[in-house]
Amino acid sequence: MSYALSLLIALPLVAAPFVYLATRANRRLGIYFSLGLALVVLAIAGYVFWEVYSQVPALAPGTYIMQEKYSWISFNSFGLNYFLGVDGLSSPLLFVSALLTVLVILGSRRLIDHHEAEYYALIFMFEGAIMGVFTSLNLILFYIFWEVVLIPMFFFIGVWGGPRRKYAAMKFIIFTFAGSTIMLLGFLYFYMGMPSPSFDIPTIDAMLQAHQIPVGLEYLPLLASFIGFAVKLPLVPFHTWLPDAHVEAPSPISVLLAGVLLKMGGYGFLRISIGLFPDASTQYAWVFLGLGLFSMFYGAVAALLQTDLKKMIAFTSINHMGFVLFGAYATMISGSYLGIQGAIFQMFAHALAVGSLFMLSGYIQHQAGTREIPVLKGLGTTMPRTAAILVLGSAAAMGLPPFASFLAEFMVIAAGISASILTAVSILVPVITAGYFLWMIKRTVLSPAEAGHEAHDMGWSDVGAFAVYLVPLVILIVSSYLILSPALPVAQFLRGLP
């Protein structure tokens, strides 16, 4: 039995108080300790990723590896297990979350200047909980980690955020908590209605395959979980907390928000909305597909209208996460596995591409004193290295080859077209995205610099840090099999359920 997954969750959670103490004692010590710890977690996540890559494609679809299962609570007829496992859906998300944590710690050095001990401790509480979300195979355990993620995020926004941070923090926690409690109620309803109740995802899947669960039981939980995940993804019209949270959150936290927290929504749709309620999901697949498509367009058009660089990137996230839902349900309709594979790939690519842009917006704010696109002028001459990264990051976000986002969006759109030729309009979304990114670059990078405007460019070490966001995307377009081959059994399994 392997304990790697438990370690992945427990190590950050247990180490968090020590990070606090170390940073209290000495700032440099604390940061180095955090960095070392995050690298260890990354190494474990890398190991898990590699194990999934080398084992899962050979196994039957729907198999989870590295399982750990212990009874946690049981009385009368009620039973609850501590149950972990990974497959091709969770392993890329684990890896990218661990990678972003390292990068966030690197980026926070300069951007976070008060309450640092609490900050770094909360980063690890967040990381541990996220690892729990992506590895839980028990619905209640999943819900617990899901909620624990909220607490550090509430403090991140509320303590280290911008001028309207308190409003944004309250809005964030009430939106997401309301969404997730409704999701929990859906789980409980589902549990009580099952012929032999269980919260374990593999057990439920086995019952689904044996047609032991009445289809009528699936509708209400599907609706409830939809609300929980739609808030997280976020899907228009459940998205209004996101621009506020992003604008107020400090940039490293925006990276975690967009790169990791939103993935919880996409993961939930695949693992639970489709994975546990497949029949109801397939019946309403067109509705979900349409909502995803609408979200894509809405995010793109809204991004076009923003003048705040960070808010623009926030709407880009809504646009990109819409692809995940679109791709997932395109597979359920058409049977083309490209949709789910593309959705998983898109989550990975979006985390890195948009992560780099959010971090960059923090640098620009820090160095140039503003994030307003019309005010930022002549970055190309005053901050050439920053400008270069901005151009590359934008290219990654708009899905330009040789960045992996191109492949991901291509796959999703292709799956959509195989579901119905009408969804070919989705091809316009990358066009609009390219439009607003290029317009932003024209106004900020290519415009002439204003005289007397002093700005410090980033050093080469920071350029190196940004390379860590973008280089994997280039590598993945040539070695996409690293993600796509373990993702194939996931797509086959989910497609085969209804």
Place this chain on the structure above:
Amino acid sequence: MVDYLTSAVVLLAGASLFLPLLQVFRTGRENLAGYILALVLAAALALIGLFTLYPSPVPWAGSLVSPDQIGGVFALVTVGVVLAVTIASFDFLKSASKPVYYSLLGFTALGMVLLAYSQDLLMLFVSWELMSLPTYVLAGFDKKIHSNEASVKYAIIGAMSSAVILYAISLSYGLTGSTQISAVVAGFTSHPSALAGVATLLFVAGFGFKMSIVPFHMWIPDAYEGAPTTISTLLAAATKKAGFIAAIRVLLGISTLYVVTKSPLFTMANVFAVLALVTMTVGNISALTQKSMTRLLAYSSIAQAGYMLIGFVAFANAPGSSAAMLGLTGTVFHVINHAVMKGAAFLAAALVVLQLKRADLKAYDGLGKRMPITAFTLAIAFLGLAGVPPLSGFWSKLILVLSVANGPYGWLALAAILNSAFSLGYYAWIIKRMYMDPGESTERVKEPLWFVLIFAIMVGLIIGIGLFPQQVINFVSNAVNSFVG
């Protein structure tokens, strides 16, 4: 060989009777009475624990008390809360009559222990009064007009609720010829009549005053705000629970009765469901608009009573089903968790009142810097009360909601879930004030050692039960199973 329960009762009664003598002899040792009572309560706690593990018949009591585990759960919870209140009072209480105060606390504890085990309506009533009368005095112990007003209001309403219970008891006796709870229950169920329905409703109302169920809740915010904050802790975390054990013993057995008329609308389950819905909703909405911490906690306490009633609904809906067992287990488990969480929150508020001399919410701005331990305790207690996992309150709410999640009362589950989300609005708001808003000063305020000790134990319980709930759930579900079975 005297059994454990008798020893505990004798110990509590003896201490409560003789403590006032310290007042007469003016020993000069200020807190001596408090230390003695704390030791006695700790001993009583241990004895009741032993009694719960090794139950034995209580010869002197005849059929008045029943040595069952569910009584043990409630006796342990209530005595534990009184112990915490006593320890907190060492620092909190600034009065010339300390021995009297501690003696009254002792009597309340005794009343609650006897009430927890009562299986006869007369015994139940006598212990009810033994529990209530000292709290009327304690609520007015501050000798301030505010406190006395609260005390008078509380006493009048309390006396009324006692009268209602007594009337219900006399109706029960008239209908069934017995005061034994089991005989009354059997009589009501075998010969249902309109009068039996009236008696049942009177029981609901009478116990409802203590359980803080809407519409019997009007006195709660005023009494909690006016009383010394340690006594508010006692009222919210202990005497309220005593109301619940009384209700569990009397009302659950007659849950199959139709009240008033034999229409499917007037089942006990419907009565409980409506009360639960109204109680949690009114409590949460009112809490949101409060400007004083004690009032906010009072309304939050009302809302929590609404959650606890969900178990009654599940039980009354289908007695003996697995959902019924889940529901009752959830209620009793939530009683334990709520006692700890609300106790921690009230005692934290008591310390703020003691050190900053104010109870309005503005005092909590920037508290994270001024009183970090208190603020942390309050934050954990609030998150637990809101039902955020993995804290103890999450599990009991989960079990409660689960018991009605799929069935005719699914709407109640939805209401409870939405109420939980809504309640985070004010809980997170206070946490925001403590950690994000700037305070009037950033100077550290002293946090006395006794308070820190209680906070540590309570936070430990909230997190510990949250992470490892199995043992407590086993204890509760065994008690419930043996009580019902």
